Every structure is written in structure tokens, then in C-alpha cells.
Amino acid sequence: MEQTKKAGWARTRGRLRAWMSKPANIILLFFLIALTVLTLYPLLSLLSEMFIIHPGKEVRAARQDAGAFTTYHFTRLFATSANSYSSIQFYQPFLNTLAVSLTASVIAILFGGTVAFLITRTDIRYKKFVSAVFVFPYIMPSWTLALFWETFFKNVNIGLKTSNGIMASVFKVFMPEWFVYGYFPIALVLGLHYAPFAYILMGGILRNMDANLEEAATILKTSRARILWRITLPIVKPAMLSTFLLVFASSMSAYSVPVFLGSPVRYYVLSTKMKSLMDSYPGQAYIIVAVMILFGVAILLMNQKVTNSRKQFTTVTGKSGQISQIKLGRLNRPVALFLVVLLVLVAVVPLITFALESVIVKAGDYTPANMTLDFWIGTGLDKRLDQGDSTGILLNPKVWNALGYSLLLALTCALVAGTSGILVGYGVAKRRGSRLSSLVNSLSFFPYLMPSLAFGAIYLAMASHISWLSGFLLLGLVGSVKYLPFASRSGVNAMLQLSGEIEEAAVITGVPWWKRMLRVIFPIQKSSFLSGYLLPMVSCMRELSLFVLLVPSSNTILTTMLMQYSEKGWAQFGNAINLLIIVVVLLVNFTVNKLTGASIDKGVGG
Amino acid sequence: MKKWFALMLCCCLLLSALSAFADVAGDIAAGEAMSHDELVEKAKAETGTFIVYGNTSRIETAAAAFSELYGIDFLSTNVKDQEIYTKLRNESGAEAADMVMIQDGAQLTDAIAEGLVMNFLPASVKGEVAEADQNPLVHQFINKLFIYNNLGDDAPAIKNVWELTDPAFKGRVIFKNPESEKVNMNFLVMLTSDKWSEKLAEAYKNWKGEDIDLGEYQNAGYKWIAEFLANCTFGKSDTTIAEEVSQETAAGKIGLFVLSKLRSSSVLTDNLTVAQYDATANGYAVEPFSGFMYPMYTMVNVKATRPYTAMLFIEYLMTQEGFEPWGKSIGAYSPIASIKVNEGDLTIDVWKDTLVVEDSAYILDAGVDVEDFILACLQ
Numbered sequence: 001m002e003q004t005k006k007a008g009w010a011r012t013r014g015r016l017r018a019w020m021s022k023p024a025n026i027i028l029l030f031f032l033i034a035l036t037v038l039t040l041y042p043l044l045s046l047l048s049e050m051f052i053i054h055p056g057k058e059v060r061a062a063r064q065d066a067g068a069f070t071t072y073h074f075t076r077l078f079a080t081s082a083n084s085y086s087s088i089q090f091y092q093p094f095l096n097t098l099a100v101s102l103t104a105s106v107i108a109i110l111f112g113g114t115v116a117f118l119i120t121r122t123d124i125r126y127k128k129f130v131s132a133v134f135v136f137p138y139i140m141p142s143w144t145l146a147l148f149w150e151t152f153f154k155n156v157n158i159g160l161k162t163s164n165g166i167m168a169s170v171f172k173v174f175m176p177e178w179f180v181y182g183y184f185p186i187a188l189v190l191g192l193h194y195a196p197f198a199y200i201l202m203g204g205i206l207r208n209m210d211a212n213l214e215e216a217a218t219i220l221k222t223s224r225a226r227i228l229w230r231i232t233l234p235i236v237k238p239a240m241l242s243t244f245l246l247v248f249a250s251s252m253s254a255y256s257v258p259v260f261l262g263s264p265v266r267y268y269v270l271s272t273k274m275k276s277l278m279d280s281y282p283g284q285a286y287i288i289v290a291v292m293i294l295f296g297v298a299i300l301l302m303n304q305k306v307t308n309s310r311k312q313f314t315t316v317t318g319k320s321g322q323i324s325q326i327k328l329g330r331l332n333r334p335v336a337l338f339l340v341v342l343l344v345l346v347a348v349v350p351l352i353t354f355a356l357e358s359v360i361v362k363a364g365d366y367t368p369a370n371m372t373l374d375f376w377i378g379t380g381l382d383k384r385l386d387q388g389d390s391t392g393i394l395l396n397p398k399v400w401n402a403l404g405y406s407l408l409l410a411l412t413c414a415l416v417a418g419t420s421g422i423l424v425g426y427g428v429a430k431r432r433g434s435r436l437s438s439l440v441n442s443l444s445f446f447p448y449l450m451p452s453l454a455f456g457a458i459y460l461a462m463a464s465h466i467s468w469l470s471g472f473l474l475l476g477l478v479g480s481v482k483y484l485p486f487a488s489r490s491g492v493n494a495m496l497q498l499s500g501e502i503e504e505a506a507v508i509t510g511v512p513w514w515k516r517m518l519r520v521i522f523p524i525q526k527s528s529f530l531s532g533y534l535l536p537m538v539s540c541m542r543e544l545s546l547f548v549l550l551v552p553s554s555n556t557i558l559t560t561m562l563m564q565y566s567e568k569g570w571a572q573f574g575n576a577i578n579l580l581i582i583v584v585v586l587l588v589n590f591t592v593n594k595l596t597g598a599s600i601d602k603g604v605g606g
Numbered sequence: 607m608k609k610w611f612a613l614m615l616c617c618c619l620l621l622s623a624l625s626a627f628a629d630v631a632g633d634i635a636a637g638e639a640m641s642h643d644e645l646v647e648k649a650k651a652e653t654g655t656f657i658v659y660g661n662t663s664r665i666e667t668a669a670a671a672f673s674e675l676y677g678i679d680f681l682s683t684n685v686k687d688q689e690i691y692t693k694l695r696n697e698s699g700a701e702a703a704d705m706v707m708i709q710d711g712a713q714l715t716d717a718i719a720e721g722l723v724m725n726f727l728p729a730s731v732k733g734e735v736a737e738a739d740q741n742p743l744v745h746q747f748i749n750k751l752f753i754y755n756n757l758g759d760d761a762p763a764i765k766n767v768w769e770l771t772d773p774a775f776k777g778r779v780i781f782k783n784p785e786s787e788k789v790n791m792n793f794l795v796m797l798t799s800d801k802w803s804e805k806l807a808e809a810y811k812n813w814k815g816e817d818i819d820l821g822e823y824q825n826a827g828y829k830w831i832a833e834f835l836a837n838c839t840f841g842k843s844d845t846t847i848a849e850e851v852s853q854e855t856a857a858g859k860i861g862l863f864v865l866s867k868l869r870s871s872s873v874l875t876d877n878l879t880v881a882q883y884d885a886t887a888n889g890y891a892v893e894p895f896s897g898f899m900y901p902m903y904t905m906v907n908v909k910a911t912r913p914y915t916a917m918l919f920i921e922y923l924m925t926q927e928g929f930e931p932w933g934k935s936i937g938a939y940s941p942i943a944s945i946k947v948n949e950g951d952l953t954i955d956v957w958k959d960t961l962v963v964e965d966s967a968y969i970l971d972a973g974v975d976v977e978d979f980i981l982a983c984l985q
Contacts, residue, residue, distance in 0.1 A: 055720040056713065056720070059971070060970070060974075083979055083982040084985075088981055091985075156856075160841055160859075161778075161856075225658070262839060263783055266984065276786060279688040279788065280688075280788075361871055362874060363853075363873075398935055457692060460693070460697075464698060494832065549693060552701065554684045564684050
């Protein structure tokens with residue numbers, strides 16, 4: 001009896017030791033614990049808010065005490081017919097959100113995917129330009145792209161009907177209202193803004209896929225279209241679904257774009273309703289957050305089904321060779337030119353507009369007499385313009401401090417999120433199919449599904465119980481967790497492509513784990529991994545709503561400063577800072593490119 | 607064991623929170639009896655960075671001047687109404703704000719009841735500020751006025767607000783969405799009160815020459831709100847609205863926005879006429895109001911770690927010098943009579959007679975139904 005017990009114990013211990021000897025297991029265990037604390041706790045505290053009466057208006061409206069348990073928020077939001085309340089606050093915005101998010105996802109996938117395909121798999125011209133410029137819309141804060149859209153296309157026949165943008169005043173083209181405000185431009189701006197997701201995620205796969213599969217088909221005289229449909233598309237399907245998930249969730253929680261482009265025509269979405277409800281009826285606002293999360297979870301589950309199914313392809317093996325590029329022939333130049341013109345319109349023209357808006361004094365007057373570099377390098381401005389700071393942004397220590405802080409924050413988040421992403425990817429891929437693996441995989445994606453504003457609010461509440469968690473540490477933690485999904489997505493995708501045999505060779509010769517990671521795995525999928533560092537970095541540089549509640553001062557980071565300036569109507573300073581952000585990110589990208597040979601766009605090709 | 611420990615910990619936290627609350631309350635009581643020099647002495651004894659939050663951007667200018675005057679380090683941040691409260695609820699210790707400047711009196715009433723902020727009335731201003739403006743202490747009044755583009759033959763020089771409900775004004779009135787800024791919502795809610803609905807009914811009669819037919823509406827306020835909002839388009843900020851209405855291409859448009867935005871160099875001020883200025887100059891009235899006005903308050907955070915600096919700053923803000931960042935341009939009015947308005951602007955007394963002034967008590971009383979009605983009008 002005693003003996004069997006002992007033997008049983010020894011067996012368990014042995015099994016445990018064997019289990020622990022695999023780095024993948026330890027990684028998964030570590031992230032399971034860390035992510036539970038960092039994502040599940042915020043989620044639960046968010047959910048509990050839906051059942052609590054908050055101090056203030058809710059007390060009077062629900063006639064209950066503050067802190068009491070309640071289902072009032074649900075009946076109020078979902079089943080109040082008086083004044084069409086539920087329809088106005090929830091159902092109509094809900095439908096609008098679905099329409100906008102779906103369209104934005106489709107636009108992002110089609111546009112980003114097509115460009116990724118053209119760059120990686122064809123001999124299209126101007127690759128360098130296209131791949132470099134394509135990521136611009138993502139680098140800009142999305143609301144500045146919305147602002148650009150409005151200032152460029154507005155005219156006296158639509159919206160506020162007060163002034164003409166560049167299109168109407170210079171080119172005499174008056175766009176119709178549906179083109180400038182409401183559903184279409186919101187979906188388009190979001191789609192364009194997030195198209196680089198598709199480009200990066202799908203491009204990484206396309207570039208690294210094993211050409212043998214396509215070559216085999218070519219030998220068997222399969223048509224180009226059929227190869228694309230039956231081989232290429234299935235291989236990029238996981239990345240496509242990842243993109244869909246990312247863009248859908250982002251678009252759903254996007255706030256500023258629908259506010260800027262929807263408000264003038266009274267087009268409301270869930271996020272705008274959430275924001276205004278948060279001010280007076282937080283219980284209902286949190287229900288909206290929960291609805292958004294539920295949607296995200298549904299897509300996540302769908303996504304997971306694909307990643308876990310047998311239809312998963314190992315595309316990078318130990319043997320892969322050259323990939324063949326499709327020759328576009330006669331079509332090359334027209335397609336390339338079309339692409340270049342399109343990209344100039346959505347990526348370069350906004351930059352020119354920002355530059356222009358940062359040098360004019362009176363809005364809408366683009367004559368040289370109305371131009372000045374004061375907002376960049378002027379001094380004594382408060383006396384002359386009675387507006388904004390006393391010096392131009394480049395002479396303002398406040399701006400430089402904020403820039404330094406933003407950069408440090410972005411680098412920190414990128415390092416933490418990027419490294420975690422690779423590790424999660426390794427663990428998940430190695431133990432694919434196990435419950436632990438899919439749990440960690442889902443958990444690592446969870447932060448993405450939470451709207452930034454709510455995420456920031458919950459971390460603020462969490463940090464209030466932990467005295468050392470404040471300032472930079474808090475911002476860094478929030479940013480790392482919130483952007484982990486980018487890194488973990490690209491990490492998982494990249495690792496799933498790797499055939500086991502690559503690492504096995506090193507295992508047999510007794511190479512330690514960390515060396516295998518550094519010397520074998522990392523170099524092969526370098527581009528995907530680096531995009532796992534760069535995406536959090538870029539996102540962090542232009543993030544606003546996540547940090548807005550957590551920054552010690554609105555002058556702490558560039559984006560809060562930028563928003564403050566835009567709100568005060570110091571458009572010139574705002575536009576100058578916006579350009580500064582974009583230029584800095586491009587510089588970082590360029591430096592990374594020079595040092596490592598990889599960059600956001602190089603992650604794909606070009 | 608663990609449970610006991612957790613319970614003890616909770617009690618400790620609660621006690622320390624309560625004691626902090628009591629401390630600041632005591633400090634404020636003491637501070638209200640102090641002379642300026644005593645306040646300075648106490649404030650100088652406090653350490654660390656003095657932190658202020660405000661939903662007015664010019665608080666930073668004021669804080670910088672204050673910091674220079676007394677040699678006190680400061681950090682100011684521009685946060686919007688609700689976000690200020692979210693921060694106040696969750697921040698504590700040296701990172702928490704010491705004082706805030708905030709609008710929306712109705713919400714502030716709730717925040718005071720919740721125990722987030724406390725009022726401080728400096729001894730120096732006790733006799734200077736009207737009693738009604740002492741608790742919570744009003745630092746300034748801000749007005750949003752009907753201001754129109756004066757170009758072309760069809761300039762909307764309104765004499766009666768009912769004109770704005772005319773179908774001819776469809777798409778010509780620009781306002782900020784009341785959902786996105788609560789003071790705008792408060793203004794509309796005020797119109798449903800007995801006082802304002804009666805005035806509106808009277809103005810209707812003067813405009814149409816016949817009694818108002820309310821139809822389905824509860825009173826004239828509701829009717830005006832519905833028909834006014836139906837004609838409105840919404841701009842994203844008061845600055846944008848000011849800029850847009852001032853454009854040469856915007857003839858025939860009228861906006862309801864913050865007067866102080868006319869200070870901005872990006873606004874073509876010459877193209878704009880303030881309805882009330884014109885009325886005062888030419889001896890007529892805009893019936894029954896030419897815009898609305900709301901207070902901006904100063905408050906001490908109950909968790910302030912530098913309460914005396916906060917009090918000294920509030921005292922400073924109530925002086926001519928402390929008011930300067932706002933007072934140097936039009937559209938901000940100190941409750942202190944000796945702080946004069948800008949040249950060319952009208953006095954606070956004129957504004958109190960011609961504008962809808964926010965009344966927190968009525969807004970809190972009106973409840974959700976009025977707001978629901980307004981929301982429905984926004985669709």
C-alpha cells in the first residue's frame with residue numbers, strides 16, 4: 001500500500017519534472033498566471049460595474065443607493081421604449097457599429113491584402129515606395145486622418161455648410177454628403193488606417209510561404225486563378241482572420257473618427273454612445289463595453305477554430321527555397337501607377353495638408369501672405385497671436401520633454417510586448433492542441449477586445465490599490481498589456497509556420513533552449529517577430545484614449561498634448577505636433593531598418 | 607487567517623482614507639480663517655509638486671504665474687469634466703490633484719455629496735462674492751452666445767429665438783452636440799423650467815402675434831428645444847464652430863458658442879456679430895435670451911496632500927492677477943465686482959439679465975425624462 005503510494009508519488013513527480021523540463025510549458029504557465037492577473041481581473045471588475053449603482057445620476061434615476069446591486073442598467077438600456085430611448089442609445093448605434101466595423105475590415109483586408117500580395121508575389125514596380133508609404137496612415141493617429149478627410153472634402157453644400165475644403169476651393173469639386181460624412185467615410189478611414197495590419201500579417205506569411213506548394217501546382221498545369229484560390233488563399237486564411245479580428249475590434253471601439261465624421265450628420269455608433277453614457281450613467285456604458293467584448297470573443301473563437309483545426313499549414317520547413325514571383329507583364333505599369341496615385345492620396349496628401357495647416361494663420365486662407373513658420377520656430381507668440389504657447393513647437397522644451405517620454409514609453413511597451421509575444425507564440429505553437437495552449441492564446445488576445453478608454457479606466461482603478469504602480473510604470477504596463485495581442489498574433493502566426501524539425505536538429509545536438517531561440521528560430525522569422533516589436537511601438541506612439549486617464553499631466557506625452565491643442569483650437573500647433581509624431585516614427589523605423597535590416601514595411605518585402 | 611488579514615487591511619485603508627478626509631476638512635476650516643500671510647507660510651511648508659486639474663486650458667498659464675510668484679513647483683493638466691472625477695476617485699497620495707477647476711454645477715453637486723471635493727472660501731473674498739456664488743465658489747462665469755455671420759443680405763440678426771425654429775433656418779444654426787458637453791445639455795434642460803418656458807411662451811406670442819399651440823409638448827421650452835435642435839447641425843468644438851461661422855462662405859449662418867473663442871487668431875472676427883452686442887448697441891432685446899451662461903468652480907480635492915497650497919492657489923485665482931489669463935480677453939466674468947470686464951464686453955449684470963443661467967438645483971430636479979426627450983430630438 002505504502003509502496004504503491006510512494007511509486008505513484010514518484011511517478012507524478014517524474015511527470016511533473018518532465019513537464020517542467022519543456023520550456024514551452026514553463027512559458028505557458030508563466031503567461032497563464034500573469035495574463036490572468038493582468039487581463040481577467042480588469043475584465044471581471046468591468047463586468048461587476050454593470051450591476052452596481054454608481055454615485056451621481058444613477059442614484060436618482062434608479063432610486064437606489066450608491067453601491068447597491070441592480071439590474072436597472074439592463075432594463076434601461078435594452079428595454080426602455082419611452083422617447084425611443086433604447087433604440088436611440090443602443091439598437092441603432094449597434095447596427096451602425098456593425099456596418100462600419102464590417103466594412104472597415106473588408107476594406108482593410110482587400111486593400112492591405114492586395115498590396116501585400118503585389119509586393120511579395122509579383123514583380124510590380126515601385127515596390128520600395130509602395131511598401132514604405134503604405135504604413136503612413138497607421139502611423140498617424142486615426143482621428144487626424146478623419147480631420148484630414150473633413151478639411152479636404154468639406155464644402156458649403158454639406159455638413160456645417162460653412163466653408164470649402166481644398167477639394168472644393170482649389171479643384172472646384174463638391175463631393176456629396178455621403179462621401180464626406182457618416183457611414184462611408186468612417187468605414188473607409190478606419191479601413192485605410194488599419195489596412196497595414198492586413199499588409200503586415202498577410203504579407204509576412206506570403207513572403208515566407210513555401211513555394212513548393214505553388215510550384216507543384218504549376219507543374220500539374222493548374223491555372224493561376226486556381227492556385228490563388230486553392231493554395232495561396234487557404235495559406236493566408238489564418239492571417240486574414242487575424243486581420244479581420246484586429247480591424248473589427250479596433251473599428252468597433254474607435255471613438256474619435258465616428259465623432260468627427262458622424263456628428264455633423266447625426267450618425268452615432270456604440271463607442272460614441274459609450275463615451276457620453278460614461279459621463280452620467282457608467283453602468284450602461286459598461287454594458288456597451290461588454291457587448292463590444294462579446295463580439296470580439298465571438299470572432300476570437302472563430303479565429304481559434306481555424307488555428308486549431310487540421311487545416312493548419314506548416315509553410316516554413318527546413319527545405320524551403322526561392323519563391324517565384326508572378327510576372328505582371330503589360331499590366332505592371334498601370335497597376336503600379338494606380339497604386340502609387342492611390343497611396344499618394346491617402347498617405348502623402350494628408351501629410352502635406354498637415355504641413356500646410358501648421359503654417360497658416362487664419363483658417364481656410366492658403367495664400368502666402370497668411371503663412372508663417374511661427375508655429376514651428378517663432379518666439380513671443382502669445383503677445384502677437386494670443387493663442388497657444390509663446391514659442392513654436394521646436395523651441396518649446398515642453399514638446400521635447402513629451403517627445404522623450406513618448407519615445408521611452410513606446411520603446412518600453414514594444415520591448416515588453418514584443419518579447420512576450422514571441423514567447424507566447426513559441427509556447428502556443430509547441431503545445432498546439434493542448435488546453436493550456438489555447439487558453440494562453442486567447443488570454444493574450446483579450447486586452448485587444450477591450451476598448452482602450454475602458455481599459456485605461458480600469459487600470460486606473462486597479463492602480464489605486466497598489467501604491468508603487470503609478471506614473472511611467474503604470475503607463476508602460478498598460479501599454480504592454482494592451483499591445484501584447486499584436487505581438488502574440490505575429491508570434492503565434494510565425495511560430496505556427498515553423499516546422500518542428502527546425503528546432504529538433506538543435507535539440508538533438510544539445511543546444512540549450514535560449515540559444516535555439518536566439519540562433520535558430522529568431523533569425524528565420526525575424527521579419528514577423530520584428531513586426532511584433534514595431535506594431536506596439538507605433539501604436540503606442542500615437543495612442544490617446546488608453547493613456548488619457550493615466551498620464552500625470554496632459555503635457556506628459558505627445559498625443560495628449562496634441563489632443564489638447566486640437567481641442568483648444570490651436571490647429572497649427574496641433575498639426576505641427578502631429579507631423580512631428582509621424583516623422584519620429586518614420587525615423588525610428590528607418591533606424592531599425594538600417595541597424596537590423598528589418599522595418600514595418602520591410603517585414604513584408606520591397 | 608487570510609480572510610482576517612484582508613479584513614484588517616480593508617479597515618486600515620478605510621480608516622486612512624477617512625482620516626485623510628478629516629484632515630483636509632480641518633485644514634480648510636483653518637485656512638478659511640487665515641490671513642494671506644498665514645496661508646503663504648503654511649503653503650511654503652508643504653513639499654512635493656503641486657498638482658492642479660482643470661477643464662479650462664488657461665489654468666496652466668495661471669498656475670505657471672502662481673508658481674513663479676511663490677516658488678512652488680506645479681503640474682497642471684487639462685482634463686474634461688467626467689475624466690476629472692474618474693481621476694479624483696482613483697488617485698491618491700502625492701500623485702493626486704490638490705485642486706480642480708471644473709464646470710457643470712449639477713455634476714459637481716453630486717461630487718461634493720460623494721465626498722470627492724470640498725469648497726474653500728478664502729477670507730479675502732468673503733465680502734466680495736455674492737452669497738449664492740460662495741459655495742461652491744464660482745471663479746468665473748462663461749457665456750455661450752448667439753453669434754452670426756454678418757456678410758450678405760440675409761444675415762440672421764435675430765430678435766427672437768423662435769426665429770431659429772423657422773423652417774427657413776434649417777441647417778443654418780450651428781451648435782455643439784449637447785450629448786458631448788454637459789453644459790449645453792444643462793442649458794436646454796433649463797428651458798423646460800417654469801421660469802423659462804413661460805418666458806418662451808411670451809416670446810412666441812410677441813413673435814407670431816398669437817398664443818403658442820403646444821400640441822404634444824409639455825410646455826413652450828420643450829417645443830422650442832425640439833424645433834431648435836431640428837434646425838441645428840453640430841460642430842465638434844466651440845473653436846471649430848467659431849472658425850466655421852466666421853468664414854466668408856458662411857453667410858446666413860448663426861452659431862451658439864463660447865464668446866471667448868473670438869480671441870482666437872484663426873477666427874475671422876470681423877465677419878461675426880454677437881447678437882447681444884448688436885441688441886445693446888441699438889437698444890432692442892433678443893427675446894427672451896441671447897445665449898446662456900454657466901459658472902466654472904474651484905474646489906479642493908479631499909485627498910489633497912498639499913491642501914494649503916491648493917487654498918493659496920484658489921485665493922490667488924480670485925485676485926485680479928490670478929484672473930488675468932481669462933480676464934485679458936472677452937467672455938469670462940469674475941464674480942468679484944472689482945475685477946472689471948474687458949473693454950468692449952458687457953458686464954456680468956447685463957449677461958445675468960439676458961442669458962439663461964445654469965441652476966444646478968433645477969437640473970438635478972428635472973431628472974432623466976427631460977434629458978431623454980432632448981436625446982430623442984438629437985436623432
